[in-house]
Amino acid sequence: MGRKRNLEKPKSGPGRKARKQSDPKLPRSLQEKKDIKELSHRQKQRLTKRIEKKRIRLEIQAKKLALKNKTKKETEEEKKIRDDDDDDDDDSIEVSSQEASESSEESETETCGANTKPLFDDEEDDSDDSEQVNNDEMQTDDSDDSEPMDDEVGESTDSSDDDDDVSDDHDNDNDDLLPIEKKAAKLHKKEKKDKELAELELQTNIKEMEKFVLPSGQEIEAESKLPPDLAVIQHRIREILHVLANFKERREPDRSRLDYLTLLRKDMCRYYNYNDFLMMKFMELFPQDIIEFLEANEVDRPVTIRTNTLKTRRRNLAQTLINRGVNLDPLGKWTKVGLVIYDSQVPIGATPEYLAGHYIIQGGSSLLPVMALAAQEKEMVLDMAAAPGGKTTHIAALMKNTGVLFANDFHKERLNAVVGNLHRMGITNTVICNYDGRQMKDVLSGFDRVLLDAPCSGTGVIAKDPGVKTSKNQEDIGRCANLQKELILSAIDCLNAESSTGGYLVYSTCSVLVEENECVVDFALKKRNVKLVPTGLEFGEDGYVNFQRHRFHPKMNLTKRFYPHTHNLDGFFVAKLKKFSNKIPGTDDKISDEQKKTEFKKDPNKNVTDSDDQVNGNSSDSDSPQLKKQKKKGLKKKNKKIGQMKKSGQKKKNILKKKKWKKK
Amino acid sequence: MRPLTDQECKVFFEKLSKYIGENIKQLLERQDGKYCFRFHKDRVYYCKEQLMKKAGHISRDHLLSFGTCFGKFTKTGKFRLHVTALDFLAPYAKFKIWLKPNAEQQFLYGNHVMKAGLGRITEGTPQFQGVVIYSMSDLPLGFGVAAKSTQECRHADPMATIAFHQADIGEYLRNEEKIT
Numbered sequence: 001m002g003r004k005r006n007l008e009k010p011k012s013g014p015g016r017k018a019r020k021q022s023d024p025k026l027p028r029s030l031q032e033k034k035d036i037k038e039l040s041h042r043q044k045q046r047l048t049k050r051i052e053k054k055r056i057r058l059e060i061q062a063k064k065l066a067l068k069n070k071t072k073k074e075t076e077e078e079k080k081i082r083d084d085d086d087d088d089d090d091d092s093i094e095v096s097s098q099e100a101s102e103s104s105e106e107s108e109t110e111t112c113g114a115n116t117k118p119l120f121d122d123e124e125d126d127s128d129d130s131e132q133v134n135n136d137e138m139q140t141d142d143s144d145d146s147e148p149m150d151d152e153v154g155e156s157t158d159s160s161d162d163d164d165d166v167s168d169d170h171d172n173d174n175d176d177l178l179p180i181e182k183k184a185a186k187l188h189k190k191e192k193k194d195k196e197l198a199e200l201e202l203q204t205n206i207k208e209m210e211k212f213v214l215p216s217g218q219e220i221e222a223e224s225k226l227p228p229d230l231a232v233i234q235h236r237i238r239e240i241l242h243v244l245a246n247f248k249e250r251r252e253p254d255r256s257r258l259d260y261l262t263l264l265r266k267d268m269c270r271y272y273n274y275n276d277f278l279m280m281k282f283m284e285l286f287p288q289d290i291i292e293f294l295e296a297n298e299v300d301r302p303v304t305i306r307t308n309t310l311k312t313r314r315r316n317l318a319q320t321l322i323n324r325g326v327n328l329d330p331l332g333k334w335t336k337v338g339l340v341i342y343d344s345q346v347p348i349g350a351t352p353e354y355l356a357g358h359y360i361i362q363g364g365s366s367l368l369p370v371m372a373l374a375a376q377e378k379e380m381v382l383d384m385a386a387a388p389g390g391k392t393t394h395i396a397a398l399m400k401n402t403g404v405l406f407a408n409d410f411h412k413e414r415l416n417a418v419v420g421n422l423h424r425m426g427i428t429n430t431v432i433c434n435y436d437g438r439q440m441k442d443v444l445s446g447f448d449r450v451l452l453d454a455p456c457s458g459t460g461v462i463a464k465d466p467g468v469k470t471s472k473n474q475e476d477i478g479r480c481a482n483l484q485k486e487l488i489l490s491a492i493d494c495l496n497a498e499s500s501t502g503g504y505l506v507y508s509t510c511s512v513l514v515e516e517n518e519c520v521v522d523f524a525l526k527k528r529n530v531k532l533v534p535t536g537l538e539f540g541e542d543g544y545v546n547f548q549r550h551r552f553h554p555k556m557n558l559t560k561r562f563y564p565h566t567h568n569l570d571g572f573f574v575a576k577l578k579k580f581s582n583k584i585p586g587t588d589d590k591i592s593d594e595q596k597k598t599e600f601k602k603d604p605n606k607n608v609t610d611s612d613d614q615v616n617g618n619s620s621d622s623d624s625p626q627l628k629k630q631k632k633k634g635l636k637k638k639n640k641k642i643g644q645m646k647k648s649g650q651k652k653k654n655i656l657k658k659k660k661w662k663k664k
Numbered sequence: 665m666r667p668l669t670d671q672e673c674k675v676f677f678e679k680l681s682k683y684i685g686e687n688i689k690q691l692l693e694r695q696d697g698k699y700c701f702r703f704h705k706d707r708v709y710y711c712k713e714q715l716m717k718k719a720g721h722i723s724r725d726h727l728l729s730f731g732t733c734f735g736k737f738t739k740t741g742k743f744r745l746h747v748t749a750l751d752f753l754a755p756y757a758k759f760k761i762w763l764k765p766n767a768e769q770q771f772l773y774g775n776h777v778m779k780a781g782l783g784r785i786t787e788g789t790p791q792f793q794g795v796v797i798y799s800m801s802d803l804p805l806g807f808g809v810a811a812k813s814t815q816e817c818r819h820a821d822p823m824a825t826i827a828f829h830q831a832d833i834g835e836y837l838r839n840e841e842k843i844t
Contacts, residue, residue, distance in 0.1 A: 352772065
C-alpha cells in the first residue's frame with residue numbers, strides 16, 4: 001500500500017527558513033480579563049431559552065392587566081378580527097424561532113387568554129402597520145394611565161429587560177415616524193430610565209449614610225428592661241462616634257451634643273461594664289481615643305520580666321530561658337533589663353532560674369519610676385510603699401547592694417512577699433519595716449531619694465483587675481487623693497535637701513486620673529519647697545498643665561503619663577521632684593517674722609522665692625483657733641528660744657516644732 | 665535587735681560550720697566593710713554594720729527584716745537554717761552534690777535526693793555531713809545532709825536516699841509566708 005503522496009495540497013507560503021515568527025502573544029495571566037466571559041454554545045442556547053421564557057411570562061402578565069382594563073370597552077367584532085390576526089402571526093414566529101415545547105406553552109397561553117390585545121402585534125412586527133392596530137392604539141390611549149403602570153411592573157420585576165422597552169416604545173409612537181426618530185425616542189426613554197435608576201440608587205446609598213437617629217428616651221427605657229444586645233450597642237457606639245467626629249454636619253438638628261454624649265456614655269458603660277462615674281472620668285481624659293483606651297483595657301498586657309543584674313546578665317538569662325522553650329524579646333530600647341515573654345512551654349514563675357532569683361516578673365511600667373529615681377550607689381533610699389517588692393529589688397540592683405534601702409509598707413501581710421522577693425533576689429542592703437507612710441517622717445528622715453509609688457484607685461491597670469470598673473466612685477477617688485497628698489508631704493519631709501547627690505522624690509501611681517496625679521503633685525508644689533525636674537524618661541506623654549477647670553503649675557509638663565493604648569504599658573504616671581530646701585513653708589510664718597529675717601540673713605541660698613512660697617504664705621491664716629491661742633501664749637517663750645535658734649541651724653527648729661506639737 | 669549571746673553563738677556557729685567549716689571566718693572578716701550577726705525575734709540576721717545601725721531606728725514591732733535572714737532558733741534552743749542563707753552557704757560550701765536535670769524538679773518539691781538523681785558528689789563526703797545541692801549548671805538549689813558517704817553511694821541502690829532534704833529554693837513559692 002505505502003504512503004500516498006499528497007499532491008492535492010497546494011504549497012503555501014515560503015520555505016522553512018523564511019518562515020516568519022508569529023507576533024508575540026501575551027501570556028494568559030497577563031491578558032486583560034474580559035468583563036464578560038464568552039459563553040459556550042450550550043450556554044448560549046440556554047440563555048436564549050431563558051430570555052424567551054421570561055419574555056413570555058411578561059407578555060402573559062401584560063396581557064392579563066391589559067385585559068382587565070380594556071375588555072369592557074372592546075366590541076366583540078373587533079375581538080374576533082384581532083384573534084385571527086394574532087393567531088396567524090404568532091404561529092409563524094413560533095415555528096421559526098422557538099422550540100417545540102415552548103410553542104406548545106405559547107399556544108396554551110393563547111388559548112387561555114383568547115382575547116388578546118395590541119402588545120402582541122408590537123412585538124412581532126414593526127413594519128406591520130395595519131389599520132386595526134391603529135385603531136387599537138386609539139382605544140388604548142384612553143387607558144394611558146394604566147400603561148405606565150404596566151411598565152413599572154415590568155421594571156420592578158426585571159429592570160434590564162430590553163424587550164419591554166421596545167414594546168413600550170412602539171406602544172406610544174406607532175404612528176408613522178422615521179426610523180431615526182424612533183431611535184431617538186428610544187434613546188430618550190433609555191436615558192430617562194437610567195436617570196431614574198441612578199436616582200434610586202443614590203437614595204438607597206443615602207439611606208445607608210443617612211444621619212444616625214438617636215433613640216428617644218422611651219426607647220432607651222424600653223431597652224434597658226431587656227437584656228443588653230451587645231451587637232446593637234456596639235453599632236450605636238460606632239454611629240455616635242461617627243456623628244461626633246463631624247458634629248456640625250452629621251447631627252440631628254434638634255438634638256444637642258449632650259444627648260449624644262449621654263447616650264454614648266450609657267452605651268459604653270453597658271458594653272464594657274463600667275460604672276457611670278468612671279466612664280465620665282475617662283471620657284474627660286480621652287475625648288479622642290476613648291474606645292481605644294477601653295479596648296486596651298480588655299486586653300492583657302504582655303508578661304514582662306526584669307533581669308536581676310546582681311546575679312546574671314540579660315543575654316545569659318535570655319539564652320537559658322530560650323533553651324527552656326520560652327519565646328521572648330527585649331522589652332524596648334528604653335530598658336536594658338526588661339524582657340517580654342510571648343509564650344512559654346514552662347511556667348515562667350516557677351523555673352529554677354526564677355527560684356534562684358535571676359529574674360522577677362514585673363510589669364513594664366514598674367520599671368519607669370525606678371529609672372526616674374536613678375538611685376546611686378551608697379545612698380540612703382526609701383521606698384515608701386514597697387509591696388510586693390518589684391521596684392524595691394530594682395532599686396537595690398541599681399545601687400549594687402550598697403548603701404541602705406528602706407522598704408516600707410502599710411500592710412504587714414503584703415510585706416511577706418517583699419521579704420521573699422528580696423531574699424530570693426539576693427539583696428542584702430535592705431531594711432524592711434512596717435509603718436504607716438504618713439508617720440515615716442517621724443521615724444527616720446534624711447534620705448537621699450524617696451520613691452513613693454502611692455496606693456491608688458488602679459484605673460490604669462483595669463486589664464489586671466477588672467473589679468475597678470465598677471467598684472470606684474467619687475468618694476473612693478477623693479479618699480485616695482487625700483491619702484496620696486498626705487503621703488507625698490510625708491515623703492518630702494523624709495528627704496534631705498542638702499544631700500550632695502540626691503534630694504529627689506519620685507511620685508508614681510498606676511492611675512490615669514488627674515485627681516490622683518497632677519492634683520497631688522500640684523498640692524505638694526504648693527505646700528513644700530520642691531520643684532519639678534525632668535524624669536529622664538524619653539517617652540510617654542507629658543502631664544497636663546491645664547485640665548478642664550484645673551490650672552496646674554506651668555512645669556507640670558515635666559511629668560510623664562503612660563497609657564495602655566498608646567504605649568502598651570499599664571496606665572501610669574511618673575513625676576520627679578527635687579527638694580531645694582528643708583524648710584516647710586507654712587511653718588516659717590508661724591514662728592515669727594523676726595526669725596525669718598535672721599534666717600534670710602544667715603543663708604541667702606534659701607531665699608528662693610517661688611510663686612509657690614507666696615501662695616503658701618496665706619496658709620497660716622487657715623490655722624485652727626486652738627493653735628492661734630497657743631501661739632499667743634507661747635510667743636514670749638518662743639522669742640527667748642528664737643534667740644537661741646539664731647545660733648543653731650535647721651535641726652533645732654525641728655525640735656521646737658516637735659515640742660510645740662507635744663504641748664498641743 | 666541584739667547581738668547573739670554566747671550560748672546562741674555556740675549553737676549557731678556549730679550549725680553553720682557543718683556546711684562551710686572554717687569559712688565562717690570569711691563571712692565575718694570581709695573586704696567591703698564590717699559585717700555582723702544580729703538576733704531579732706528569734707531569728708538571726710546577717711548584715712553590714714552600717715545597715716544594722718540604720719535598722720536600729722526602727723522599733724522592734726515594726727522591723728520585719730534587715731539584711732539577710734540566716735535562720736531561726738527553735739523553742740528548744742536549736743538553730744534551723746533557712747533557705748535564705750543559701751546565698752552565703754553556696755560560695756563557701758565544702759561538700760557539694762550535683763543533681764541530674766530530671767531530679768531537679770523532684771528536689772525543688774521538697775523530696776530527698778535519690779541515687780538515681782545523683783549527678784556528682786564531692787569526693788570524701790562523710791555521712792551526715794551538711795551539703796549544698798546544685799544543679800548540673802551550677803545553680804544552687806538548696807542544702808541538706810548527706811545520708812551516705814561517697815563510698816557508700818557508689819554501691820547504693822538507685823532508690824536509696826543519698827541526701828536528706830533540708831531547704832530548697834522551691835520554698836520561695838511553696839511557703840512564701842514563712843520564708844524567714
